[in-house]
Amino acid sequence: MAAESTFKLTYATMFNPPEELHQKFEAALAQVRASLGKEHAMIIDGQDVYADEKFEDRNPANTDQVLGIFQKGTAEHANRALAAARKAFPMWSRMKWQERVALVRKAADLMDQRIYEMGVVVAMEVGKNRMEALGDVAETADLFRYACDRMEASNGFITEMGRDPLVGFESTNLSVLRPYGVWVVISPFNFPCALTGGPTAAALVTGNTVVIKPATDTPWTARLIAECLRDAGIPDGVFNYVTGPGSTLGQALIDSPEVDGITFTGSYDVGMKIFRDFAQGRWVRPTILELGGKNPAIVSRHADLEDAAVGIVRSAFGLQGQKCSACSRVFIEEPVYDQLVQRLVALTEKLTIGDPTDRKVYLGPVVNRSSYRDYQQFCEDLSQHGKILTGGRVLTEGEYAKGYFCTPTLVVDLPAEHPLWKQEMFVPITTIAPVRNLEEAMQRANDVQYGLTAGFYGTPEEVDWFFDNIQAGVTYANRLQGATTGAWPGYQPFGGWKGSGSSGKNAGGVHYLQLYMHEQIQTRVRRI
Numbered sequence: 025m026a027a028e029s030t031f032k033l034t035y036a037t038m039f040n041p042p043e044e045l046h047q048k049f050e051a052a053l054a055q056v057r058a059s060l061g062k063e064h065a066m067i068i069d070g071q072d073v074y075a076d077e078k079f080e081d082r083n084p085a086n087t088d089q090v091l092g093i094f095q096k097g098t099a100e101h102a103n104r105a106l107a108a109a110r111k112a113f114p115m116w117s118r119m120k121w122q123e124r125v126a127l128v129r130k131a132a133d134l135m136d137q138r139i140y141e142m143g144v145v146v147a148m149e150v151g152k153n154r155m156e157a158l159g160d161v162a163e164t165a166d167l168f169r170y171a172c173d174r175m176e177a178s179n180g181f182i183t184e185m186g187r188d189p190l191v192g193f194e195s196t197n198l199s200v201l202r203p204y205g206v207w208v209v210i211s212p213f214n215f216p217c218a219l220t221g222g223p224t225a226a227a228l229v230t231g232n233t234v235v236i237k238p239a240t241d242t243p244w245t246a247r248l249i250a251e252c253l254r255d256a257g258i259p260d261g262v263f264n265y266v267t268g269p270g271s272t273l274g275q276a277l278i279d280s281p282e283v284d285g286i287t288f289t290g291s292y293d294v295g296m297k298i299f300r301d302f303a304q305g306r307w308v309r310p311t312i313l314e315l316g317g318k319n320p321a322i323v324s325r326h327a328d329l330e331d332a333a334v335g336i337v338r339s340a341f342g343l344q345g346q347k348c349s350a351c352s353r354v355f356i357e358e359p360v361y362d363q364l365v366q367r368l369v370a371l372t373e374k375l376t377i378g379d380p381t382d383r384k385v386y387l388g389p390v391v392n393r394s395s396y397r398d399y400q401q402f403c404e405d406l407s408q409h410g411k412i413l414t415g416g417r418v419l420t421e422g423e424y425a426k427g428y429f430c431t432p433t434l435v436v437d438l439p440a441e442h443p444l445w446k447q448e449m450f451v452p453i454t455t456i457a458p459v460r461n462l463e464e465a466m467q468r469a470n471d472v473q474y475g476l477t478a479g480f481y482g483t484p485e486e487v488d489w490f491f492d493n494i495q496a497g498v499t500y501a502n503r504l505q506g507a508t509t510g511a512w513p514g515y516q517p518f519g520g521w522k523g524s525g526s527s528g529k530n531a532g533g534v535h536y537l538q539l540y541m542h543e544q545i546q547t548r549v550r551r552i
């Protein structure tokens with residue numbers, strides 16, 4: 025797609041795609057629909073592996089539709105996958121890094137070739153609209169390439185150091201970053217492609233072998249990534265793909281001494297449990313956690329209110345509010361509060377809701393029954409303690425009857441001490457408050473356990489102040505394309521502060537690959 029036209033798909037450019045993109049998506053949709061309901065295996069040591077028990081992957085827009093049957097893997101499968109990764113590690117880690125780069129690039133090319141099929145699967149499995157779904161796949165291919173580019177730009181992370189000033193000897197020193205070993209990647213449902221593929225590519229290109237465990241809601245996308253890796257010629261055992269419940273199969277991975285490092289992306293509570301459990305090992309092992317968010321947008325009295333309104337609505341309700349970067353809190357200076365709120369409501373009410381594979385649709389369903397119930401409970405609570413300006417109800421009639429459809433919801437007059445100002449809801453609900461001045465807005469913006477993304481609308485001087493004071497890993501100013509969402513590898517490396525992330529270095533950025541390697545200094549001495 026990107027190769028055949030000048031259009032480059034990113035989350036910031038997705039609002040006006042060429043017609044050709046829609047035609048190709050439609051063709052892939054027809055193809056995928058014709059192949060629904062098949063059984064998909066796990067991949068361990070290059071082999072398709074089946075478990076005794078299975079689970080169904082259903083479409084959240086139409087829960088009658090079974091997308092595929094997947095394996096309910098057990099602790100035994102976790103251990104087999106880890107053993108396969110261990111066995112493959114010596115070969116893979118000793119392979120020249122240039123060869124690993126070539127294989128990972130080939131997988132990225134395959135992903136580009138399969139982008140429409142994979143995009144359709146993402147749309148059907150997660151409930152993402154078509155542009156967001158294609159974006160998830162395109163981002164993954166870019167994350168693969170970015171990891172390869174960084175490996176090259178850093179000369180494989182082999183650096184000559186100073187020579188010791190020894191008389192009668194020559195002493196050379198080399199710094200070499202080397203892989204840890206077996207790496208586990210556990211991913212969430214909402215970006216099943218990028219958040220499975222991104223860490224996997226970083227681990228592979230740096231020489232680790234990998235076990236992938238996707239979310240139970242989205243096993244198919246991860247299977248398609250694994251197929252790209254397999255078809256690119258990455259040897260057996262170097263990557264392994266297992267499916268099954270986080271609480272059993274996932275926990276077995278966390279508890280195994282065979283794991284040398286982990287990247288977990290998901291909720292704060294599960295991430296912190298994993299952090300504590302993983303610390304039970306015999307030594308400290310790298311634990312990259314990418315966790316939740318409660319992302320604020322702050323709007324100054326000097327802001328361009330139209331840009332602010334468009335950016336906030338996109339970030340609040342893109343993917344039904346189920347992005348870790350979703351704009352879930354808005355603080356507006358009093359003089360422009362009424363005007364902006366009115367505009368936010370008007371734009372929100374224009375959003376189209378429906379089957380996310382339909383090109384007209386902006387909001388699909390939430391991912392599962394549990395999120396659907398959460399939404400209803402939050403709305404009940406918010407209507408009692410605040411005022412729902414728009415939304416606040418589920419859609420159950422006609423085309424909506426079989427899916428988890430929720431209306432995008434804006435809430436005002438919620439007391440500052442209400443817990444939902446601080447809890448990540450992960451559904452299409454955003455709370456809005458007026459503030460007397462920007463200091464008050466900043467104090468409230470930072471007064472949460474999270475620090476993932478944040479947005480600001482105001483003057484250039486105010487923007488400097490915002491960047492200086494906000495506690496978040498990805499921050500945007502005056503962005504119409506999305507107040508708090510829409511990061512892209514190489515442009516906006518992604519990661520969080522405080523309870524939103526553990527490493528302090530963002531994925532898709534210049535400091536990321538180093539997290540997957542430990543340093544070895546090699547000193548060689550000879551008499552002269």
Ligand code: NDP
Nearest residue numbers: 212213238239240269270274275290291294314315316348
């Ligand atoms: P969860 O934390 O519920 O699950 C994430 C993954 O962890 C799933 O694969 C899950 O498997 C697995 N898991 C659950 N329990 C365990 C366990 N005990 N041991 C090992 N693995 C386990 O998150 P969601 O999938 O609901 O994703 C939404 C969350 O992810 C939100 O909080 C969001 O903010 C965050 N997120 C953060 C991002 C970031 O970059 N900071 C990006 C995207 C999302 P199973 O599905 O089988 O339960």
